[in-house]
Amino acid sequence: MKVNRHRFPRALPFLLAALTWAESSDAAMRDVEVKLRLTPQAASSFALLALECVQREYPNKPGHVINDESDILSPRALHPAFYGCYDWHSAVHGHWMLVRLLRLYPGLPEGDAIRRVLDENITADNIRAEVAYFDQPNRKSFERTYGWAWLLKLAAELHTWDDPDGGRWSANLSPLTRAIVGRYMDFLPRQTYPIRTGVHPNTAFGIAFAWDYAHAVGNVGLREILVERSMAYYGADATYPAAWEPGGEDFFSPSLMEADLMRRVMRPAQFTKWFDRFLPDLASGESEGIPEPAIVADRTDPKIVHLDGLNLSRAWCMIGIAMSLPQDHASRAMLFDSAMRHAQAALAYVSSGHYEGEHWLASFAVYLLSRVE
Numbered sequence: 001m002k003v004n005r006h007r008f009p010r011a012l013p014f015l016l017a018a019l020t021w022a023e024s025s026d027a028a029m030r031d032v033e034v035k036l037r038l039t040p041q042a043a044s045s046f047a048l049l050a051l052e053c054v055q056r057e058y059p060n061k062p063g064h065v066i067n068d069e070s071d072i073l074s075p076r077a078l079h080p081a082f083y084g085c086y087d088w089h090s091a092v093h094g095h096w097m098l099v100r101l102l103r104l105y106p107g108l109p110e111g112d113a114i115r116r117v118l119d120e121n122i123t124a125d126n127i128r129a130e131v132a133y134f135d136q137p138n139r140k141s142f143e144r145t146y147g148w149a150w151l152l153k154l155a156a157e158l159h160t161w162d163d164p165d166g167g168r169w170s171a172n173l174s175p176l177t178r179a180i181v182g183r184y185m186d187f188l189p190r191q192t193y194p195i196r197t198g199v200h201p202n203t204a205f206g207i208a209f210a211w212d213y214a215h216a217v218g219n220v221g222l223r224e225i226l227v228e229r230s231m232a233y234y235g236a237d238a239t240y241p242a243a244w245e246p247g248g249e250d251f252f253s254p255s256l257m258e259a260d261l262m263r264r265v266m267r268p269a270q271f272t273k274w275f276d277r278f279l280p281d282l283a284s285g286e287s288e289g290i291p292e293p294a295i296v297a298d299r300t301d302p303k304i305v306h307l308d309g310l311n312l313s314r315a316w317c318m319i320g321i322a323m324s325l326p327q328d329h330a331s332r333a334m335l336f337d338s339a340m341r342h343a344q345a346a347l348a349y350v351s352s353g354h355y356e357g358e359h360w361l362a363s364f365a366v367y368l369l370s371r372v373e
Contacts, residue, residue: 036315036319036343036368036369036371037369037370038101038104038366038369038370040105040108042369043101043104043105043108043366044108044109044110045351046097046101046350046362046365046366047097047098047101047108047110047113047114048110049350049351049358049362050085050094050095050097050098050362050363051098051110051113051114051117052358053084053085053086053090053091053094053355053358053359054084054085054091054094054095054098054117054121055083055084055117055120055121056084056085057074057075057076057083057084058075059086059355060075060083060086060087061086061087062075062078062087062088063087063088063142063143064078065138065139065142067136067137067138078133079091079129079130079133080121080125080126080129080130081121081122081123081126081127081129081130082095082121082130085359085360086355086359086360088142088143088147089143089146089147089150089200090359090360090363092147092150092151092154093150093153093154093360093363094359094360094362094363095118095121095122095154096150096153096154096157096363097362097363097366097367098114098117098118099114099118099154099157099158099161099166099169100157100366100367100370101114101366102114102115103157103161103163103166104370115165118165118169119165122169122172122173123172124171124172126172127172127173127175127176128175130176131175131176131179134176134179134183135179144183144187144201144206145184145187145201145203145205145206145207145210146200146201146202146205146206147200148180148183148184148206148210149205149206149208149209149210150209150363151176151177151180152177152180152181152209152210152212152213153209153212153213154173155170155173155174155177155180155213155217156212156213156216156217158170158173159216159217160216181213181219181222184210184222184225184226185221185222185225188207188225188226188229189225189229191203191229193233194233194234196254196258197252197254198245198246198247198249198250198251198252198253198254198310199249199250199251199252199306202252202254202257203233204230204233204234204254204257204258204260204261205252205257205261207226207229207230207261208257208260208261208264210222210226211223211226211227211230211261211264211265212264214226226265227265230261230262230264230265231265234258234261234262235274237258237274237277237278238277238278239277239278239280240255240258240278240279242255242256242279242281242282242289242291243281245291246294246307246310248303248304249303249304249306249307250294250306250307250310251306251307251308251309251310251313251364252309252310252313253291253310253313253314253317255278255279256291256313256314256317256318256321257313257317258278259275259278259279259317259321260316260317260320260321262274262275262278263275263320263321263324268324268325268326271324271325272324272325272326272329275321275325282331282335283329283330283331284330284331285329285330285331285334287334289331290331290334290335290337290338291314291338291342292338292341293311293314293341293342293344293345293346294307294310294311294345295307296308296311296349299349299352299354299356299357300354300356301356302356305352305354305356305357305361308346308349308350308357308361309346309357309360309361309364311342311343311345311346312342312343312346312347312361312364312365312367312368313364313368314338314339314342315339315340315342315343315346315368316339316364316367316368316371318335318336318338318339318342319335319336319339319371320371321335322335322336322339343368346361346365347365349361350362350365
């Protein structure tokens with residue numbers, strides 16, 4: 001689908017219309033909280049970005065191990081469902097975003113186009129082919145765990161959607177969902193150490209989204225493994241060197257992503273004690289501990305533009321962390337303030353005119369703007 005670029009005002013005020021400040025409705029709360037919401041106008045613009053790329057086969061960066069000559073195939077032949085958006089994981093979270101937007105705004109002008117694309121891509125035959133790809137030799141680490149996490153996020157979105165088409169797509173996706181769940185349950189007990197990177201293999205992110213899935217569908221066995229591994233990997237962490245962040249191609253903050261996971265798997269009081277020990281400079285409420293938005297020097301560079309994603313993911317992590325802390329916690333207001341500044345730094349550039357960022361950043365923006373606690 002060809003995007004009408006006139007639908008994408010690039011001025012900052014357009015996307016900032018999606019952001020509102022509000023005092024808490026809780027009379028006992030005196031902190032100012034950031035309320036992020038997704039406007040219908042922004043939702044349409046984000047939908048158009050995904051519609052442009054989920055069926056765009058090239059350019060493409062396959063993470064493909066060639067077993068023999070028969071494996072020399074086009075992206076669409078290898079991945080008939082998730083061949084677009086430059087790489088497999090971006091195609092997956094592009095599909096998640098389309099489902100999410102249609103759930104939030106059933107009357108979205110792009111709704112018919114979204115349903116048509118999902119009908120064409122998430123078919124039973126296409127998903128069987130995706131499962132067959134994972135089952136071939138030398139596929140054990142394919143998309144581990146970033147792509148796995150987004151696949152489960154898509155599965156959870158479809159599973160919890162009361163919509164006839166959504167139910168059909170959920171059923172079609174289920175063999176791949178089961179395969180990914182099985183991979184999590186097989187791999188994590190064998191992964192001795194977490195991967196503390198700011199890019200795709202980040203273990204904390206992979207577990208956090210898998211936990212969301214397990215919680216949404218009631219998969220107790222998966223959730224137990226995820227909680228046990230989270231505590232084993234991160235439960236004793238203290239005095240994390242967050243000042244060393246960010247790396248030059250990060251789209252995650254390893255420290256904030258870890259804290260965003262631990263708020264899920266710990267009780268609130270337990271999490272607060274852990275957080276104060278883990279990031280003491282930030283927990284103290286001193287301004288020196290609050291991260292500043294990352295500077296993105298070149299949005300035509302596929303690695304440097306990752307930093308726009310970092311600003312968006314930092315924002316959603318800080319909001320989740322702040323909402324999990326006591327209302328009188330010293331860092332709470334500063335976390336909300338920093339989250340707003342990070343969101344402002346990135347949202348205007350989701351639609352930049354450069355495919356290097358446009359094929360994936362909207363998914364991060366939609367997750368930030370439509371978070372459900």
